[in-house]
Every structure is written in structure tokens, then in C-alpha cells.
């Protein structure tokens with residue numbers, strides 16, 4: 001009995017920890033979709049770049065030497081965020097802005113076809129370019145914390161829960177980043193103008209808000225945030241240039257679960273997927289983890305198609 | 317203040333044809349005309365959402381057409397669009413803050429918000445409510461308040477009475493007159509309620525099928541036979 005309970009609590013805590021990072025990962029995509037209505041098929045590959053950026057900051061650019069093995073990886077990850085945000089800024093400036101924002105009125109299907117083709121193209125270029133530049137060898141950003149744990153408890157009777165230290169810190173970094181982003185979106189002038197541009201781009205223009213600039217900021221932020229999430233995942237999971245393909249599914253599922261367009265919703269969507277994935281190991285073999293995600297995904301889509309936080313009302 | 321000359325504008329097909337309109341500082345100018353005449357298209361052209369093929373627009377002695385759409389609000393043009401177009405997922409207060417994105421709106425925020433709440437007290441009462449959940453009349457008041465929050469030099473209103481019950485429309489009209497009386501704001505109004513619009517405006521234009529069919533001051537227009545027959549039902 002206590003064994004079952006211990007297994008359950010262990011899976012629950014693992015699910016919450018990984019879910020916090022998945023949540024952040026989904027928020028990056030959700031922010032871009034929410035503000036711009038552009039589905040970015042290259043988001044997983046932006047995340048891959050974030051992982052490699054963190055990796056090179058740590059190994060080659062002196063972070064390991066300065067901050068040591070234990071906390072160096074986290075410093076490298078937090079540096080990768082802004083770097084990828086700048087990358088996202090220029091990808092929007094040079095490519096995405098040609099097929100989105102105020103230019104869409106002159107394009108077929110409001111530019112959605114062009115956006116699909118462009119972001120898929122960027123994804124392919126990044127994957128194959130990554131293979132050329134980084135090689136196909138698995139890389140990882142491990143810290144000694146990745147293989148050590150805190151013991152919580154015994155909570156009651158003999159039941160105690162082990163928290164992987166790296167994952168614990170990952171979850172905390174994720175939550176703090178999410179909190180800062182939420183504050184920015186809800187409180188700051190720039191955050192409010194992003195929401196206004198998302199609600200009604202034409203009316204936002206009447207207010208003097210530069211909608212294309214708002215999109216660029218959202219795209220940069222979304223890229224940087226997904227890059228941080230990627231770096232955090234890389235403290236536990238090795239990666240390669242095609243790793244984006246594996247995670248992009250989780251990102252879409254999370255964003256859809258949370259309700260397309262809701263940023264907070266995307267976080268809870270990612271969290272749900274983390275929980276389902278870890279809890280499913282209690283009753284299913286590990287290979288079926290992803291199948292479990294899709295079953296839950298389908299159930300939620302079936303019973304609540306607008307997602308957790310979705311609004312049925314269309315934007316005006 | 318706003319000088320439009322020989323404006324031809326539209327979408328894939330032209331809608332406006334050689335339209336010339338003047339609004340001088342402190343004036344209240346009304347544009348009336350049947351559905352589809354191109355009134356909203358004219359406003360969208362002034363705001364830069366629609367690009368004209370020929371003609372000039374000067375605002376405060378600047379060539380407006382050379383200025384990017386998002387910059388035009390910063391010059392002092394507030395556009396209260398047809399169908400209100402408030403930001404539904406923002407609160408009433410946040411909508412007003414979006415109106416105040418201009419430098420002038422920032423500077424005068426305290427003063428403006430006080431006056432807006434005085435003129436349209438329902439906005440103060442509902443300040444924390446999401447704009448998408450307001451009634452149509454409340455949304456129209458919010459759209460007007462949002463326009464005023466930018467400290468505009470020119471307030472452009474596109475059919476503020478659209479889709480509202482007559483008593484609410486009357487109330488909004490009465491508020492506009494009062495706001496104008498107290499603030500001396502320059503106003504360009506598009507209205508279907510021709511009688512009210514021509515009664516309070518200094519100057520009026522009749523736009524029909526994309527052309528200025530008639531123009532004149534308050535008295536000449538109200539005395540014009542065509543207007544009396546077609547719009548005033550006399």
C-alpha cells in the first residue's frame with residue numbers, strides 16, 4: 001500500500017516538475033500565436049538552437065570556468081534566452097514580417113499559407129543547418145545536480161518523495177520566468193499594448209500602437225522563452241539537431257489544450273501534458289507515454305474544444 | 317486643420333472619387349450619406365488603413381499621407397471607429413490607457429481621466445470590467461472615452477449611434493454636444509441620424525456614391541430641398 005502511494009507521489013512530483021518546464025515551453029509558442037495569429041512551425045527548432053546556445057555558453061564561452069559545474073548550466077541557460085530573443089527579433093524583421101501583421105491584407109488567405117510555408121522552411125533549414133554545424137552527436141548540459149536528489153519526508157508512515165535537484169531548480173527557474181512574463185503582459189504598458197494588438201490590430205493602430213513592432217516584440221519574447229525552456233530540459237535530456245521535432249508536438253498540444261491564444265492557458269496546457277506523461281508510467285509501459293498524452297488530448301478536445309482557458313467568442 | 321483635396325481611394329475597386337473636405341480648428345463638421353457611400357472608407361484613409369490612389373491629405377500643416385498609420389494618432393488624430401472596436405479582453409481602464417498611448421495622452425492622463433469619468437460616469441463604475449462584456453451603448457461610450465484619452469486635436473467619430481436604442485443614441489449625442497461645449501474640441505462626425513447631426517454641426521457634407529454631392533453650413537444644408545426630402549423626411 002505504501003509502495004503504491006509512494007509511486008503515485010513520486011510520479012505526481014515528477015509530473016509537476018517536468019510540467020512546469022513544458023508549460024514554459026508552450027508559453028513561448030502560445031505568446032506568438034496569441035499576439036500574431038501565426039503558427040510557428042519552427043518553434044521546436046528555435047528551442048533546439050536555445051539548447052545549443054546554452055551548451056556553447058557553458059562549455060566554450062567560459063560560463064563553466066566562471067560559475068562552475070553546479071550552477072554554471074543555469075547561468076548559461078539564462079544567457080541563451082536573450083540571445084535567442086535577439087535571433088527571433090531578426091527572424092521576424094527579415095522574414096516573418098513579410099507575411100504577417102499589416103502586410104497580410106494584400107496576401108492570399110490573410111497570409112496563412114505563406115506563413116505555413118515560411119515557418120516550415122525555416123524549420124527545415126535550422127534542422128539540417130544544425131546537423132552541419134553541430135553534428136549528430138548527442139549533446140547535454142549536465143550538472144552534478146542532475147544525478148542527485150532531495151528527499152522530502154518521510155511525509156507520513158514511511159512514505160517519502162525524492163526530488164531530482166536539477167529538475168527542482170529547472171521548475172523554479174521556469175516558474176519565476178513565467179511569473180515575470182505574466183507581470184509584464186498584465187501590468188506593463190508594453191504588455192498591455194501587445195494584448196491590444198492581439199485583440200484588434202486595426203483599432204490598435206488607431207491608438208498609435210505600431211502593430212508590426214508589437215508582433216516583433218512578441219516573436220522575440222516567445223523565442224527567448226522557449227529557448228530557456230529548452231535549456232532547462234537539456235539538463236536532464238540529451239539533445240541533437242532534430243530534437244525540436246520531438247517537442248514541437250508537446251508544444252502544439254499544450255497550446256491547444258490551454259485554449260489557442262491564452263498565454264496562461266498554454267502554461268497549464270504544458271503542465272497537464274507533463275503530469276499525464278509522468279502519471280501514465282504508473283499504469284502503462286514507458287513506450288506508451290506519448291500515446292497517453294494523445295488520448296488525454298483527444299478527450300479534452302472532444303469535451304472542451306475551446307481548451308481550458310479558451311473563449312468561444314471570436315475576436316472582433 | 318484637416319484639408320482633404322481630390323481624394324480617390326478604395327479597395328480593389330475605387331470607392332471615393334475626387335473627394336475634398338475641410339475641417340478647420342474648433343469646427344464641428346458632419347458627414348452624412350446613405351449606406352455604402354464611402355464614409356467609413358474616408359475615415360480609414362485618413363487613419364492610413366486604406367491607401368488612396370490620388371489626392372492629398374494635410375493635417376496641422378503636414379502631409380499626412382507620408383506619415384505611417386501608427387504615427388498618425390501621435391499627431392493628434394483620434395479615430396472612434398464604426399462598430400466601436402473596443403479591446404474585448406482588456407478592462408475598461410486598460411482600454412482607456414490604450415487611448416493614452418500618445419505623448420499628449422500620457423502627459424494629460426490624470427486630467428483626462430477625471431473629465432472622461434465625469435462625462436461618462438458609467439466608465440468609472442465599470443472600470444475593472446472586461447470591455448467585451450459591456451453592453452453596446454457602454455462600449456460606444458468606452459470607444460469615445462478611449463478617443464478622448466489621447467488628448468486629440470481632432471476627434472473623428474464614425475456612426476456612434478449605430479445599432480443602439482434611440483434613447484441610448486440620444487444620450488450619446490447629448491454627451492458629445494456637452495463634451496464639445498466644455499472642451500472646444502474639433503470634431504469630424506459621420507452619422508446616419510441626419511437631423512441631429514446637421515442640427516449641431518457647423519458645417520456638413522453629403523457623400524453619395526463616393527462623391528461630395530452637397531456641402532454647406534448648418535443653415536444652408538437644413539434649408540436645402542434635397543436634404544429636407546431625402547434625409548429629413550419633410
Ligand SMILES: Nc1ncnc2c1ncn2[C@@H]1O[C@H](COP(=O)(O)OP(=O)(O)OP(=O)(O)O)[C@@H](O)[C@H]1O
Nearest residue numbers: 327328331349350351352353354355356357358398
Ligand atoms: N475591405 C473592403 N474591401 C472591399 N470593398 C469594401 C471594403 N470595405 C468596404 N468596401 C466597399 O466600399 C463601399 C463603401 O463602404 P463604406 O464602409 O465606406 O460605406 P459607408 O458609407 O461607411 O456605409 P455605412 O453607412 O453602411 O457604414 C461599399 O460598397 C463596400 O462594399
Ligand SMILES: [Mg+2]
Nearest residue numbers: 355356357398
Ligand atoms: Mg460606415
